[in-house]
Amino acid sequence: MLAAHIASGAISLIETPRPRLRKGFSLLRLRLAGICNTDIELLRGYYGFAGIPGHEFVADVVASSDPNLTGKRVVGEINLACGHCADCRSGFGRHCLKRTVLGILGHPGAFAEYLTLPTANLFPLPHSIPDEHAVFTEPIAAACEILDQVRFPRGARVAVLGDGKLGLLIAQVLHIHGCDTTLLGRNASKLALLPLPTRLLDRHQPSLPAAAFTHVVDATGSAEGLQSALTLVRPRGTIILKSTVNDRFPIDMARVIVNEISLIGSRCGRFAPALRLLRSRRLILNPMIHAQYPLARAPEAFAHAQSPRVLKVLLTP
């Protein structure tokens, strides 16, 4: 089968055997996949990754440990947990220390004609959610994860910092949840996509309203994002860290301590709330799709996805 492959900071196409069906797993045929910033980080060396990337996907079940699933259109949670450890038993297989992660850590990803996942990870899709929306399930789940971690009190004033793909989803999820949400970013055309308060930041000298928000989500993907968040947040406020940044960067910890700020790392989320949100049709997703490439042109798609102002780039088999 055809697959995209990352090694030593380069992406190429390979022919590789179709993965074999293991016990408890399903074999999936790709329908649509999305390129995420994490994929771009993998290409840049995050996790020392080498292999088939891709974790945002919609697929058809070709064969499965659960015969009822065969032929179904599905999305799938990306963490492959051991199922037995304390984390797994307490419902946090996403944090299983023995986990592999689809297209990120020890399990071949979705930028291929076929992929496998544990059958328990799969969610059949209702007809009402088209492929072009379902492919956003994983990043929407990552946005919804914030609501599993943080209880937003009435009147919470929330800033989402960063108008990239994840920032736009997070701002929508928190806005729909009822938070008084402002999206801050550097790109007027991206900010204009959403029907909520926005603030355009100057690229070189961003003027940030100091201590104006009870909660700030850093979705900038940059080391500077956290420093800006520390300016925006009120004393005793909460900063949610949503950027997978590959650096150790210095943080003004005296400020965190004196102002009693909470910094909350946030990663993957549950698919069920994301699918409920997709079914509600309240999310604005179509304008976020900027291009679609066949898998055979994956290197071109990755280059496009890294261009300035480009949002979601999709891959078809």
Next chain:
Amino acid sequence: MLAAHIASGAISLIETPRPRLRKGFSLLRLRLAGICNTDIELLRGYYGFAGIPGHEFVADVVASSDPNLTGKRVVGEINLACGHCADCRSGFGRHCLKRTVLGILGHPGAFAEYLTLPTANLFPLPHSIPDEHAVFTEPIAAACEILDQVRFPRGARVAVLGDGKLGLLIAQVLHIHGCDTTLLGRNASKLALLPLPTRLLDRHQPSLPAAAFTHVVDATGSAEGLQSALTLVRPRGTIILKSTVNDRFPIDMARVIVNEISLIGSRCGRFAPALRLLRSRRLILNPMIHAQYPLARAPEAFAHAQSPRVLKVLLTP
């Protein structure tokens, strides 16, 4: 009056006029004061401090806007808030952006024969709490602050990292609260002071049990403490930052995000819970007092307080 004075990284003794009583304030005559690590940080340049340090004290009220308080023995909260802003109105005067702080920021401290504080900051002491215990009220309040910020679930396994003055108080407060608390430090004699599980860390190659605790309090006062805490804490766990460290230091943010760790800055606390705890006589404080000096020997007392393995050094007028 006699006072200790810090300027340009040096401590000296000065003769200075007794402070004047302002409206809403009380004039206090010192009974006993304690040297805190923050005082030592002030001497080293934290906040660019110049003035009379000292914020841990017991004093007698000489004159007051509340005549009932005159003659009373008191302790006092150290933040002088404006009383009118949103933070003050919501009960968080400790975070008032216009605040001054006794002996730390814009208000002369307690290492002097006389000091002033807003009368609203004062707490009369019951006879059952002797001066030598009452002088710990402020750091005990800082330890209790953790309980105001973090809800510890049943079965929380808590590590307190650092066997300095604050670490010893925090470990006791959390142990009394009912947490399964382990104190980790580098000094066997300090660890032996408390009747709770401890772990001696090698000074050069500390072996830390990885992902063994749901909550870790970093009270090391060092930049390395947070990195150790990140090793000790379980995925989705909480690290409470209790060290006022004057550096910007690099943090492995990818680890914070991937493991969904919460980092919670924690500073001063309310005095009422600390006084309740002092009245219960459940805290072990006497062995933490290592020396007592008259104010006239404050430079010597500061030198002593900075010696290895020395815990609380007290000052008398």
